[in-house]
Amino acid sequence: MISELRGTSLREEDIGSGNVLTTEWRPKLDFAFDPGVAIGQFLQGLKEGKLLGRRCHQCGRTMIPPRMFCELCFRRNDEWVELKDTGRVNTFSVSYVNWDASRREKPQVPAVIEIDGASPGMGILHLLSEVGESVKEVMARVKVGTAVQAVWKPAAQREGSITDILYFRPLS
Amino acid sequence: MPKVAVLGAGLTRFMRRSLETGRELCWEAASAALREADLTLADIDCVVMGTAPDAFDGVHMKGEYLLDGCGAKGKPYTRVYVGGGSGVFAPIAGWYHLASGAFRTCLVMAEEKMSPTQPHPQGAFNAIYDQFTERPLGVNLLWIFSLEQMRYMQTYGIPMESIAKVAVKNKRNAKDHPSAQLGGDFTVEQIVNAEIMAYPVTRLMVSPVTDGAGAMVLCNEDFAKKKGGKHVWVDGVGWNLDTSYWTNRDLAYPQYVENAAKMAYKMAGIKNPREEIHVAEPYDPFCYKELHHLEGLQLAGKGEAPKLLEKGFWDRDTTTGIPSSPSGGLLGVGNPIAAAGIMKVAEIFWQLKGTAGARQIRRTAKRGLAQAWGDLMQVGTVVVLGT
Numbered sequence: 001m002i003s004e005l006r007g008t009s010l011r012e013e014d015i016g017s018g019n020v021l022t023t024e025w026r027p028k029l030d031f032a033f034d035p036g037v038a039i040g041q042f043l044q045g046l047k048e049g050k051l052l053g054r055r056c057h058q059c060g061r062t063m064i065p066p067r068m069f070c071e072l073c074f075r076r077n078d079e080w081v082e083l084k085d086t087g088r089v090n091t092f093s094v095s096y097v098n099w100d101a102s103r104r105e106k107p108q109v110p111a112v113i114e115i116d117g118a119s120p121g122m123g124i125l126h127l128l129s130e131v132g133e134s135v136k137e138v139m140a141r142v143k144v145g146t147a148v149q150a151v152w153k154p155a156a157q158r159e160g161s162i163t164d165i166l167y168f169r170p171l172s
Numbered sequence: 173m174p175k176v177a178v179l180g181a182g183l184t185r186f187m188r189r190s191l192e193t194g195r196e197l198c199w200e201a202a203s204a205a206l207r208e209a210d211l212t213l214a215d216i217d218c219v220v221m222g223t224a225p226d227a228f229d230g231v232h233m234k235g236e237y238l239l240d241g242c243g244a245k246g247k248p249y250t251r252v253y254v255g256g257g258s259g260v261f262a263p264i265a266g267w268y269h270l271a272s273g274a275f276r277t278c279l280v281m282a283e284e285k286m287s288p289t290q291p292h293p294q295g296a297f298n299a300i301y302d303q304f305t306e307r308p309l310g311v312n313l314l315w316i317f318s319l320e321q322m323r324y325m326q327t328y329g330i331p332m333e334s335i336a337k338v339a340v341k342n343k344r345n346a347k348d349h350p351s352a353q354l355g356g357d358f359t360v361e362q363i364v365n366a367e368i369m370a371y372p373v374t375r376l377m378v379s380p381v382t383d384g385a386g387a388m389v390l391c392n393e394d395f396a397k398k399k400g401g402k403h404v405w406v407d408g409v410g411w412n413l414d415t416s417y418w419t420n421r422d423l424a425y426p427q428y429v430e431n432a433a434k435m436a437y438k439m440a441g442i443k444n445p446r447e448e449i450h451v452a453e454p455y456d457p458f459c460y461k462e463l464h465h466l467e468g469l470q471l472a473g474k475g476e477a478p479k480l481l482e483k484g485f486w487d488r489d490t491t492t493g494i495p496s497s498p499s500g501g502l503l504g505v506g507n508p509i510a511a512a513g514i515m516k517v518a519e520i521f522w523q524l525k526g527t528a529g530a531r532q533i534r535r536t537a538k539r540g541l542a543q544a545w546g547d548l549m550q551v552g553t554v555v556v557l558g559t
Contacts, residue, residue, distance in 0.1 A: 002350045002522075002529075003207070006200035007185030007192060007384065020191060025230060031303075039304045063420070065305050071415060091326070091423055093318035095370035099311065101292035107371075110315045112323075112419045123419040125306050125315075135371045144326040163308050 038066045041080065047160040049152055051083045053118050061119045083117035085150035086171065090114050090123045092142055094135045106133050113148060113168055126150075129167035147171040173439060174271045177396035177403040178557065179389040180209030181518035186353045186506030189287040190383035194229050197385035198241030198283050201511075205279070205387035206243075210399075216389070217275035219244035221251045222262030222282040224509040224546075227296035230288045242281045254411070255300075256457065256546020258282065259386070259513015260553035264409040266390045267555075276395045283385040284508035293381050300548050314378070316549055318370035320423045321460040325372060327424035328475030330463075332372060336363035337481050338459040339376055339503050345488050346500020348530035351515070353506035354380055363459070377459040379501075384508035386515050404524045407539065408442070408556040410435030418548050429468025429545065429552035436541070436554040437470075445470045449556070450537035451523050452494055453516035455545040456501040465543055466496060468552065488533055495533040498523060513544035513553070520557050 014020045035043055038054065042065065045052035055062045056070035056077040063070075063077070070077045092111035096104050109128040114121065128148065132138045148168040158164040182204025184190075184197050192200070206212060219242050221235050231237045235251025242249070252258060252265045259282045266280035286293040297313035324330065337360060346355030358376065366376040396403050412431035414421055421427075433445070442448045454465035463477035471494055472480055480486060485493030499505055499519035502512045520540035522528040539558040545551060 002183060002204075004204060005183070005185055005350050006204070007187055007190050007197065009185060009187035010189040010191050012189075015189075027230075033303045035304055043304065063417075065302070065417060065419075067417075071417075090419075091319045091323035093315055093322055093370045093372070094368070095312070095315060095318065096367075097294075097312055097314050097369050099295050099298050099313075101294050108310070110309070110311075110319065110370075112319055112423070121420060121422065125301075125309065125311075125419050127309060135368060138371075144323065161308055162305050 038068045042066050043160040046162065046164040047158045049155060049158070051085050051115055053081045053083045055079050055081050062117065062122065064115050064118045064122050064124055081117065083115050087113040087115040087148055089142060089144060089146040089148060091144060092128060094138045109138055111168065126165060127167045128169065130169040141170060174273065175393040176267050176270045176406040177391050177393070178406065178521045179211065179391055179399065180205045180207070181386070181388045181521050182208060183351045183386045183515055183518060184384050186351045186382045186384040186508055188353065188381060190285065194283050194285040194385070195238055195241035197285065197383065198238050198281055201385035201387040202241065202243050202279060202281060205389050209389035211277070211389060213243045215277055216243060216247065216279045217277045218248040218269050219279045219281065220262050220265045220269060221249070222253070222258035222510040222514070223251065224255060224258055224284055225296055228284060228286045228289050228293055238283055243279055254547055254551045254553060256455070256509050257411070257513065257544045257551040257553040258546070259510040260517060260542055260544035260555055261411060262510065262514060263388055263390065263517050263555050264411060264553060266388070267406050267409050270390055270392045277389065277391045280388045280390060280514070281385070282510035282514035284511050285383045286381045286508065287383050314370040314373060316418070317458050318373045320549060321372050321458065323423040324460055324464060330475070330478045332364050333360050334478035334481060335459045335463070336360045336377065338456060338462045339363045341487065342456060342497050342501040342503040345498055345531065346504025349500045349505050351384070351505055352500055353382055355500055355504050373458060379457045379503050379507035382506035382508040384506060384511040386511045386518060388514060388518060402559065404521050404557050404559055406555060407558040408436035408440030410439070410554040412552050413547065414550040416548055416550060418550065425474055426464055426468035426545070426552060428550060429465055429543065430470065432552035432554045433469045436556045440556045440558065442556070449494060449539055449541055450535060451498060451520060451533055451540035452496045453499060453519050453542040454496060455513070455516070455543055456497055456503050457507055459503065461545065462497060462501065465545060469541065469543060488531065491535050495535070498528065498531050498533050516542035516544065517555050524557055524559050
């Protein structure tokens with residue numbers, strides 16, 4: 001039973017006006033991540049214009065993003081497999097929001113794309129483009145199951161990053 | 173299995189921005205829970221704290237920072253963490269502290285102060301994405317929810333209007349919750365036509381940014397018997413995590429919630445949850461999540477929860493269905509992440525005790541459950557309470 005309720009709700013005006021004193025702190029945190037064995041090779045593959053997966057001979061799964069061990073069989077998996085740069089849309093969204101909650105005029109279309117050559121359900125996160133610039137247009141052109149293909153950066157500009165693929169676009 | 177009882181619970185107001193620090197919010201919630209339990213801090217043997225990322229409060233080792241407000245000075249104290257699932261995981265951890273036999277009583281705390289993060293706490297979530305394969309794409313938190321909702325809708329052919337009805341129901345229920353931040357009367361059209369954040373998610377389908385804290389007092393069977401009176405018991409607990417390779421998962425169905433629920437049902441001796449669970453508080457940070465979770469909890473078939481919603485099966489005043497989120501949920505009461513989870517467990521406690529006031533459900537309830545979800549869309553945490 002809620003008999004006595006505490007907590008003092010502030011309004012934005014309380015902060016700006018100085019009615020409530022605040023202390024600011026701006027941390028500077030920079031990180032440099034070592035890619036690891038599996039992702040290091042994956043990034044090298046991207047630089048060469050290839051999508052690489054790993055196959056486990058015990059369960060038969062071909063996995064992307066690649067990992068050096070099979071989390072199901074819990075053993076070191078067996079081989080690198082070059083996958084296609086095509087796939088099918090597992091799901092997608094039409095996003096008008098940036099990371100800081102500010103809004104975008106033209107939406108981004110993030111999608112999970114199941115990569116051809118990997119086991120069913122093995123997708124990666126990426127962006128769709130050439131699919132319209134409004135919810136209505138995107139919904140008319142994209143559905144779960146839509147076939148898509150990667151659009152790569154020119155070889156000389158690739159740097160071994162997931163952004164070496166600019167985006168995926170519908171095949172038809 | 174050793175028996176564990178719930179003696180009391182307490183909440184602060186849920187607010188977009190509170191004057192109080194997290195430590196002060198904890199103290200208020202802990203004091204309220206001890207008052208209901210009719211105990212003092214001297215009666216408490218150990219303290220468990222659930223709270224989500226340190227980045228929100230901007231304090232590293234947040235558990236230690238909050239310790240004094242949690243009444244944990246000089247006591248065995250543990251912070252537990254499974255992202256958004258932490259608020260229901262904290263009572264689970266409290267349960268195993270007591271079921272181990274090591275303690276008689278446990279004060280279970282949950283806190284979140286999200287407002288310090290500038291310009292918006294959403295930014296703190298970006299680090300949950302993979303640093304190599306995802307973050308360089310310019311991710312934001314809403315993506316994963318909008319992607320999951322789209323997959324859920326297209327798998328089962330669910331219209332936006334059905335999803336939106338969760339917000340209508342929960343915000344309406346929240347009007348009767350004293351802690352509520354966003355209670356109110358809305359139409360389906362208002363929810364569907366609200367600003368598009370990341371389609372199919374609109375602004376009114378998202379729970380708010382919230383500051384708040386909650387607390388519960390648990391005890392073992394001996395202590396409960398000595399205390400006397402009728403008690404609400406922890407009948408079952410369950411938790412489960414799926415892979416962190418979220419783009420390899422079935423996004424239309426939360427298998428990990430099913431696994432967690434089945435663990436809790438087994439412990440509680442529940443064979444047919446749809447008959448034996450009488451009130452539910454599934455985690456609803458987004459409209460579709462409540463439906464997703466009701467299916468994972470085996471209270472509806474796959475893709476069936478929206479149809480039952482249309483029929484009023486989940487309404488608070490139902491006499492034949494299962495009231496779902498009678499509190500008003502995260503969509504209505506607010507979402508101070510871990511504190512929202514414990515708010516749900518507290519609601520089931522008050523519903524079973526019959527002291528939920530204006531929110532009291534009409535049907536008789538002997539058993540209820542609360543569930544939370546989180547991390548990278550991969551954890552289910554379930555507590556079943558019973559009289």
